[in-house]
Amino acid sequence: MSSQIGQILAVITLSKDNIGGGAPIFVEPTKERMQQTASALEKILDAMVHEISEETLIIVRHK
DSSP states (O other): OOOOOEEEEEEEESOGGGOOSSSOEEEOSSHHHHHHHHHHHHHHHTOEEEEEETTEEEEEEEO
8 A cells, every 4th residue: 555645735715714734825805716726836836626615725846
Protein backbone atom coordinates (compact mmCIF):
# COMPACT_ATOMS: atom_id res chain seq x y z
CA MET A 1 0.00 0.00 0.00
CA SER A 2 1.41 3.41 -0.92
CA SER A 3 0.85 6.50 1.17
CA GLN A 4 0.21 9.91 -0.30
CA ILE A 5 1.71 13.05 1.11
CA GLY A 6 -0.03 16.33 0.35
CA GLN A 7 1.03 19.92 0.67
CA ILE A 8 -1.57 22.65 1.25
CA LEU A 9 -0.75 25.43 -1.21
CA ALA A 10 -3.65 27.81 -0.56
CA VAL A 11 -6.87 28.30 1.39
CA ILE A 12 -9.93 29.97 -0.15
CA THR A 13 -12.66 31.02 2.26
CA LEU A 14 -15.68 33.24 2.78
CA SER A 15 -14.59 34.09 6.33
CA LYS A 16 -11.04 34.43 7.64
CA ASP A 17 -12.18 34.22 11.28
CA ASN A 18 -11.27 30.55 11.81
CA ILE A 19 -8.42 30.28 9.30
CA GLY A 20 -4.71 30.55 9.99
CA GLY A 21 -1.42 28.97 9.12
CA GLY A 22 1.39 29.24 6.63
CA ALA A 23 -0.50 28.87 3.34
CA PRO A 24 -1.76 31.90 1.42
CA ILE A 25 -5.37 32.72 2.34
CA PHE A 26 -7.81 34.13 -0.22
CA VAL A 27 -10.96 35.67 1.29
CA GLU A 28 -13.79 35.94 -1.24
CA PRO A 29 -17.17 37.69 -0.88
CA THR A 30 -19.36 34.93 -2.43
CA LYS A 31 -19.37 31.16 -2.96
CA GLU A 32 -19.29 31.71 -6.72
CA ARG A 33 -16.17 33.86 -6.47
CA MET A 34 -14.61 31.33 -4.07
CA GLN A 35 -15.16 28.56 -6.66
CA GLN A 36 -13.71 30.71 -9.47
CA THR A 37 -10.57 31.48 -7.46
CA ALA A 38 -10.16 27.83 -6.47
CA SER A 39 -10.54 26.69 -10.08
CA ALA A 40 -7.94 29.17 -11.32
CA LEU A 41 -5.46 28.25 -8.58
CA GLU A 42 -6.02 24.54 -9.20
CA LYS A 43 -4.93 24.98 -12.82
CA ILE A 44 -2.08 27.40 -12.13
CA LEU A 45 -0.59 25.32 -9.32
CA ASP A 46 -1.25 21.91 -10.95
CA ALA A 47 -3.03 20.79 -7.78
CA MET A 48 -6.46 19.68 -6.53
CA VAL A 49 -9.30 21.49 -4.75
CA HIS A 50 -10.74 19.92 -1.61
CA GLU A 51 -13.82 21.19 0.24
CA ILE A 52 -13.26 21.51 3.98
CA SER A 53 -16.65 23.10 4.64
CA GLU A 54 -19.25 25.06 2.70
CA GLU A 55 -17.21 28.17 3.43
CA THR A 56 -13.67 26.85 2.95
CA LEU A 57 -11.72 25.15 0.18
CA ILE A 58 -8.06 24.15 0.13
CA ILE A 59 -5.68 23.64 -2.78
CA VAL A 60 -3.46 20.58 -2.25
CA ARG A 61 -0.61 19.16 -4.31
CA HIS A 62 -0.39 15.41 -3.79
CA LYS A 63 2.98 13.73 -4.13
